[in-house]
Amino acid sequence: KPQFSTSLPGFSLEPFLKIGVTLAILQSFGIESHFGPQFVVSIADRDMVAQVLRAEGRTPQRANMESWQEYRDLRGRATGLISAEGEQWLKMRSVLRQKVLKPKDVAVFSEGVNEVITDLIKRIHTLRSQEEDGETVTNVNNLFFKYSMEGVATILYESRLGCLENNIPEKTVEYIEALELMFSMFKTTMYAGAIPKWLRPFIPKPWREFCRSWDGLFKFSQIHVDNKIKDIQSQLDQGEEVKGGLLTYLLLSKELTVEEIYANMTEMLLAGVDTTSFTLSWATYLLAKHPEVQQSVYEEIVNNLGKDQVPTSDDVPKLPMIRGLLKETLRLFPVLPGNGRVTQEDLVVGGYLIPKGVTLCHYATSYEEENFPMANDFRPERWLRKDNMDRVDNFGSIPFGYGIRSCIGKRIAELEIHLALIQLLQNFEIKISPKTKPVKAKTHGLLTPGDSINVKFADRK
Numbered sequence: 202k203p204q205f206s207t208s209l210p211g212f213s214l215e216p217f218l219k220i221g222v223t224l225a226i227l228q229s230f231g232i233e234s235h236f237g238p239q240f241v242v243s244i245a246d247r248d249m250v251a252q253v254l255r256a257e258g259r260t261p262q263r264a265n266m267e268s269w270q271e272y273r274d275l276r277g278r279a280t281g282l283i284s285a286e287g288e289q290w291l292k293m294r295s296v297l298r299q300k301v302l303k304p305k306d307v308a309v310f311s312e313g314v315n316e317v318i319t320d321l322i323k324r325i326h327t328l329r330s331q332e333e334d335g336e337t338v339t340n341v342n343n344l345f346f347k348y349s350m351e352g353v354a355t356i357l358y359e360s361r362l363g364c365l366e367n368n369i370p371e372k373t374v375e376y377i378e379a380l381e382l383m384f385s386m387f388k389t390t391m392y393a394g395a396i397p398k399w400l401r402p403f404i405p406k407p408w409r410e411f412c413r414s415w416d417g418l419f420k421f422s423q424i425h426v427d428n429k430i431k432d433i434q435s436q437l438d439q440g441e442e443v444k445g446g447l448l449t450y451l452l453l454s455k456e457l458t459v460e461e462i463y464a465n466m467t468e469m470l471l472a473g474v475d476t477t478s479f480t481l482s483w484a485t486y487l488l489a490k491h492p493e494v495q496q497s498v499y500e501e502i503v504n505n506l507g508k509d510q511v512p513t514s515d516d517v518p519k520l521p522m523i524r525g526l527l528k529e530t531l532r533l534f535p536v537l538p539g540n541g542r543v544t545q546e547d548l549v550v551g552g553y554l555i556p557k558g559v560t561l562c563h564y565a566t567s568y569e570e571e572n573f574p575m576a577n578d579f580r581p582e583r584w585l586r587k588d589n590m591d592r593v594d595n596f597g598s599i600p601f602g603y604g605i606r607s608c609i610g611k612r613i614a615e616l617e618i619h620l621a622l623i624q625l626l627q628n629f630e631i632k633i634s635p636k637t638k639p640v641k642a643k644t645h646g647l648l649t650p651g652d653s654i655n656v657k658f659a660d661r662k
């Protein structure tokens with residue numbers, strides 16, 4: 202019965218480990234475990250991760266999605282990109298990838314995202330004025346949750362929710378509360394699928410909550426999609442030319458059914474809020490803790506963009522430190538610390554026969570000294586080497602996954618995070634405050650800040 206322990210902050214594999222791990226697999230960083238009834242081999246060695254991902258066919262299959270599928274069958278709902286498999290997934294991926302997968306596709310969202318950032322900055326002014334020192338903002342996690350939700354909704358629904366307003370409209374308050382509840386319930390209920398069906402009559406709560414949170418998520422998206430359908434119809438009725446973004450395109454092109462659009466909007470909203478907000482929270486925390494790094498990122502902004510110029514996506518390539526900052530934040534705190542695959546065939550990896558279920562533990566991989574010297578240190582400049590910056594095939598850190606089934610929202614997330622960080626640094630010096638506590642990461646499916654992050658946003662002189 203081998204023991205396994207890791208010094209990664211807040212990360213422990215022990216609960217997942219089971220007796221029967223073979224020594225050979227353990228020696229090569231692969232670990233056998235069970236997720237409920239499922240048998241899984243975990244791989245963290247960079248070259249083996251690369252081998253698994255490079256062997257993927259045309260429709261890679263994500264592991265542990267049975268409970269998502271079961272909910273959709275129960276309610277007669279369609280699957281979205283995260284939960285779909287096979288040809289159904291390929292069809293939707295081909296439609297959506299044309300609209301959001303390249304930096305130039307998302308460049309059109311810069312203006313909308315910048316409007317949300319203006320509100321974010323106003324909100325920071327309001328929040329810090331409520332503190333004694335006039336500078337500290339407590340629980341930036343909550344602030345960035347609202348920013349991320351507003352940002353992604355602007356892109357997905359082409360409408361504003363008002364999450365960052367001082368007096369949030371009552372209806373939006375209900376939505377935010379419902380969504381916060383749903384996201385928090387979702388985390389605790391994501392293991393619903395790990396509980397065998399025969400146990401549900403005895404432990405009914407996780408499955409019931411799981412369905413309830415999905416009901417809420419679908420309802421929320423449906424309201425916004427239906428509003429857009431009404432808008433488009435009234436424009437058509439008045440003989441106007443209909444122009445719009447992603448949702449308008451999807452509704453007009455009819456490449457996806459309306460049910461598929463509901464499902465994809467629901468799953469993209471789910472995938473696009475916590476991921477972006479945790480990453481921004483960590484980036485802010487790391488900048489406050491490392492003023493020397495912050496100074497060099499700030500100087501790069503001032504020298505290449507100026508103190509006041511509002512950035513667009515075209516400016517980001519001029520600011521390699523901002524890109525390095527995001528990459529380094531995600532290396533240290535990848536929101537999805539692991540990633541499951543059901544491989545199409547049994548694979549021989551590193552000389553061992555690996556059966557179909559595989560978990561790729563990129564959180565562990567990204568702390569390997571061999572891949573990243575002084576791996577525990579926060580060093581955005583390590584990404585400045587030209588060969589490092591754009592190498593998605595550098596399997597040492599793949600926070601967005603790799604290949605045809607990787608994150609479809611990567612460019613959206615980058616846009617929202619890069620533009621927000623640039624403007625935050627143009628406006629504020631982010632500093633530790635007496636209220637800043639040491640914050641470790643914790644995992645419950647996602648890797649999240651284990652405590653509230655409190656930092657000062659001091660005016661730039």
Ligand code: HEM
Nearest residue numbers: 282283472473476477537600601602603606607608610614
């Ligand atoms: C920092 C932010 C984000 C991170 C770190 C992240 C990470 C990931 C990862 C690791 C995957 C799994 C990839 C794989 O299986 O190989 C994924 C999938 C996905 N992400 Fe993201 N994500 C982020 C933001 C977003 C945003 C903003 C959206 C939507 C607007 C989004 C939508 C999706 C979708 C739909 C999938 C499923 C893709 C498919 O199966 O074809 N993500 N993401």
